[in-house]
Amino acid sequence: xxxxxxxxxxxLLKARYRQPQAVVLxxxxxxxxxxxxxxxxxxxxxxxxxxxxxxxxxxxxxFYTMYNKEPVGRHKIEVCTNVSCMLRNSDRILxxxxxxxxxxxxxTTPDNRFTLVEAECLGACGGAPAxxxxxxxxxxxxxxxxDRILNELx
Amino acid sequence: xxxEDLHELAEKETDRQRQLRDRIxxxxxxxxxxxxxxxxxxxxxxxxxxxxxxxxxxxxxxxxMGLCGEGPLVKISSDGSVYERVDEETGRRIxxxxxxxxxxxxxxxxxxxxxxxxxxQKIVLEHCGKINAESIDEYIAAGGYGALARVVTEMQPQxxxxxxxxxxxxxxxxxxxxxxLKWGIVRKAKSEQKYAVCNADEGDPGAFMDRxxxxxxxxxxxxxxxxxxxxxxxxxGYIYIRAEYPLAIERLKLAIKQAERLGLLGNRIFESDFxxxxxxxxxxxxxxxxxxxxxxxxxxxxxxxxxxRPPYPSEVGLWGMPTLINNVETYANVAPIINxxxxxxxxxxxxxxxxxxxxxxxxxxxxTGLIEVPMGIxxxxxxxxxxGGTPEGTEFKAAQTGGPSGGCIPxxxxxxxxxxxxxxxxxxxxxxxxxIVMDSTSNMVEVAKYFMDFCMDESCGKxxxxxxxxxxxxxxxxxISRGKGTTDDLALxxxxxxxxxxxxxxxLGQSASNPVLSTxxxxxxxYTDLLSKPESxxxxxxxxxxxxxxxxxPAANDGHDSTTHA
Numbered sequence: 001x002x003x004x005x006x007x008x009x010x011x012l013l014k015a016r017y018r019q020p021q022a023v024v025l026x027x028x029x030x031x032x033x034x035x036x037x038x039x040x041x042x043x044x045x046x047x048x049x050x051x052x053x054x055x056x057x058x059x060x061x062x063f064y065t066m067y068n069k070e071p072v073g074r075h076k077i078e079v080c081t082n083v084s085c086m087l088r089n090s091d092r093i094l095x096x097x098x099x100x101x102x103x104x105x106x107x108t109t110p111d112n113r114f115t116l117v118e119a120e121c122l123g124a125c126g127g128a129p130a131x132x133x134x135x136x137x138x139x140x141x142x143x144x145x146x147d148r149i150l151n152e153l154x
Numbered sequence: 155x156x157x158e159d160l161h162e163l164a165e166k167e168t169d170r171q172r173q174l175r176d177r178i179x180x181x182x183x184x185x186x187x188x189x190x191x192x193x194x195x196x197x198x199x200x201x202x203x204x205x206x207x208x209x210x211x212x213x214x215x216x217x218x219m220g221l222c223g224e225g226p227l228v229k230i231s232s233d234g235s236v237y238e239r240v241d242e243e244t245g246r247r248i249x250x251x252x253x254x255x256x257x258x259x260x261x262x263x264x265x266x267x268x269x270x271x272x273x274x275q276k277i278v279l280e281h282c283g284k285i286n287a288e289s290i291d292e293y294i295a296a297g298g299y300g301a302l303a304r305v306v307t308e309m310q311p312q313x314x315x316x317x318x319x320x321x322x323x324x325x326x327x328x329x330x331x332x333x334x335l336k337w338g339i340v341r342k343a344k345s346e347q348k349y350a351v352c353n354a355d356e357g358d359p360g361a362f363m364d365r366x367x368x369x370x371x372x373x374x375x376x377x378x379x380x381x382x383x384x385x386x387x388x389x390x391g392y393i394y395i396r397a398e399y400p401l402a403i404e405r406l407k408l409a410i411k412q413a414e415r416l417g418l419l420g421n422r423i424f425e426s427d428f429x430x431x432x433x434x435x436x437x438x439x440x441x442x443x444x445x446x447x448x449x450x451x452x453x454x455x456x457x458x459x460x461x462x463r464p465p466y467p468s469e470v471g472l473w474g475m476p477t478l479i480n481n482v483e484t485y486a487n488v489a490p491i492i493n494x495x496x497x498x499x500x501x502x503x504x505x506x507x508x509x510x511x512x513x514x515x516x517x518x519x520x521x522t523g524l525i526e527v528p529m530g531i532x533x534x535x536x537x538x539x540x541x542g543g544t545p546e547g548t549e550f551k552a553a554q555t556g557g558p559s560g561g562c563i564p565x566x567x568x569x570x571x572x573x574x575x576x577x578x579x580x581x582x583x584x585x586x587x588x589x590i591v592m593d594s595t596s597n598m599v600e601v602a603k604y605f606m607d608f609c610m611d612e613s614c615g616k617x618x619x620x621x622x623x624x625x626x627x628x629x630x631x632x633x634i635s636r637g638k639g640t641t642d643d644l645a646l647x648x649x650x651x652x653x654x655x656x657x658x659x660x661x662l663g664q665s666a667s668n669p670v671l672s673t674x675x676x677x678x679x680x681y682t683d684l685l686s687k688p689e690s691x692x693x694x695x696x697x698x699x700x701x702x703x704x705x706x707x708p709a710a711n712d713g714h715d716s717t718t719h720a
Contacts, residue, residue, distance in 0.1 A: 016433065018473045019454070019455070019473070021454060021455040021456070022453065022454050023455060024455035024456075025435070025436065025437075025438055026435075026436070028438070029436065029438070056456075059456075059457050060455065060456065063440060063458060063459075063614075064438030064440050064458070065438070065440065066397050066398075066438045066439030067438055067439075082359040082360075083359045083554075083557075083601065084360045084516035086604060087516075087517045087518060087590070087592070088517075119398070120441060120608065120611075120612070121360065121361070122398055123184075123356060123361065123362035123398065123399065124184060124362065125359075125362055125517075125522065125588070125590070126185050126223060126514065126515070126516060126522040126524065127185045127188060127222055127225070128517075128522070130188070135400040135401075136188070137184050137185075137187070137188040137401075138188050139185060139188040139189060140189060140223075
């Protein structure tokens with residue numbers, strides 16, 4: 001279930017657009033912010049609130065990569081492996097994290113602490129190699145810096 | 155709010171600043187924040203407090219100061235000194251030595267007369283690094299919203315469009331369509347409802363200009379959009395921004411709230427009949443949404459798939475209504491053109507490419523960061539004077555502009571002027587402003603393969619040439635890069651590239667082959683070397699050729715007949 005505050009926000013947003021369909025992306029973000037990922041229950045609730053068929057919401061959520069379609073760990077580590085970072089050895093960063101956490105890209109640690117994914121360009125090319133954890137950017141990385149950052153995350 | 159009220163606000167803020175003993179500006183853009191500029195700020199504030207200076211000296215966060223590779227950056231307002239790599243200890247020393255004793259902290263001081271600073275000309279970025287990105291008062295004190303006031307109270311919409319047309323401003327998203335012409339088309343379209351959209355779905359690898367402008371000077375974009383709304387007859391604006399930019403989203407939200415509170419957005423702006431609202435629409439990770447028709451579908455809550463044009467969004471856009479779409483940097487140029495006149499703007503750059511362009515320098519270059527230069531500047535000046543050249547011991551090999559839609563420019567074209575037309579003559583594009591430098595250690599086949607991997611992942615799958623073509627091109631590149639390619643593969647690669655370019659539905663597919671075609675044009679030998687002498691292949695990660703031969707490894711999905719293997 002979405003919180004009452006989010007439901008109210010959705011009602012407000014619905015009034016702002018020509019069609020309630022326009023609120024789908026925002027509503028899915030609210031669900032993900034509250035639950036960490038978008039479950040089938042979430043898709044059904046968003047569809048109901050906006051008066052849309054389930055398959056439309058399903059179509060939207062599967063198109064966009066930033067919606068988590070499965071549960072993720074408390075910290076989602078997104079390592080940029082795009083070209084500017086690649087030129088500055090992002091492979092080494094990704095390998096280091098994989099070895100340290102003993103998981104592959106797309107997986108979550110058994111203690112549910114970290115999920116590791118590859119990100120497309122974070123627009124942090126000036127500080128490549130870079131990664132994003134939650135809303136925080138971390139740039140000019142090397143393995144020691146990665147260790148420091150991960151040690152601080154519980 | 156009237157024009158007089160605006161002037162009054164500006165004066166009040168200017169007075170407040172004048173009464174301060176000094177102002178310490180720290181870069182609060184994402185790059186510097188990630189290397190600890192908030193801790194630096196706290197240390198500076200603490201040091202000021204210890205000396206009872208906290209009321210006389212203001213500490214404020216600004217937009218990107220440019221030299222992203224050397225952050226956190228700190229600037230002293232009174233004498234313009236800029237410090238690099240300011241950690242907490244250095245922050246404390248700046249207060250103690252520079253502010254209190256008048257002695258500059260030499261080891262961290264940047265020479266601002268160096269070409270990185272002196273060769274630039276800032277219009278779009280003029281406020282970045284100078285004003286508090288979170289303060290509307292500072293924006294107003296710097297002349298902000300003055301252009302909107304003038305437009306709404308003194309100018310007819312047609313005159314605004316004419317002014318933009320005469321300035322020669324062209325779309326900064328990459329294609330370079332004349333902005334005034336586009337505005338005119340939307341203006342002429344007959345409809346009761348029109349929209350103005352800002353494309354802030356900056357996704358090109360290597361590009362972070364728009365992010366920096368939005369983080370550093372968000373009001374500039376709101377003002378530009380409102381002027382555009384007035385000119386084309388729109389009363390609703392949307393900023394479509396990618397979700398990967400949390401700080402830019404936060405600053406925009408705040409800026410919209412501030413502008414609404416002062417009546418600079420909303421109903422009866424400057425007590426006229428002009429109403430304009432701006433809402434933020436946040437993407438969810440789909441590169442193709444930077445394509446305008448896909449972006450519009452995403453705003454409408456659908457899968458972000460492009461559609462054929464025409465009709466163009468200028469005539470049939472959001473919910474079928476005429477919709478103006480411009481890029482962040484394009485909007486950022488609007489207020490200065492109104493303030494200083496089209497003739498001034500047209501005098502900068504070249505006759506066909508007027509004004510400046512912001513570039514994001516990345517890759518194998520000493521000074522990574524954000525720069526703004528007049529159009530037509532030779533590429534050599536950007537790479538060597540401003541960028542400081544490639545890292546020690548390596549040689550410049552190529553510069554890639556336009557990301558996965560662009561091409562590379564080799565050393566023999568270093569004197570090429572950087573403008574829309576010149577870049578096209580060598581098979582690249584201006585693009586949105588990403589400029590990735592490759593040095594002698596870069597493997598061009600790998601780079602081409604890399605970009606194709608990106609396009610393959612980001613293809614929305616709607617049209618077959620792009621969906622299937624990118625997979626097959628990637629397969630061929632993979633075969634060739636592993637030393638298993640034949641001359642037939644190379645011929646097929648070229649043929650496929652041209653086919654995908656000519657038959658894809660939208661810009662993503664149409665330009666996906668560019669990096670391959672361009673590297674083939676200038677670095678063909680890197681491809682043919684891999685064909686003729688497969689045993690010499692050295693992947694960039696491994697220094698040992700013997701262990702990295704082409705012999706084994708699971709065959710990737712090559713997408714072509716296995717008999718072509720060497």
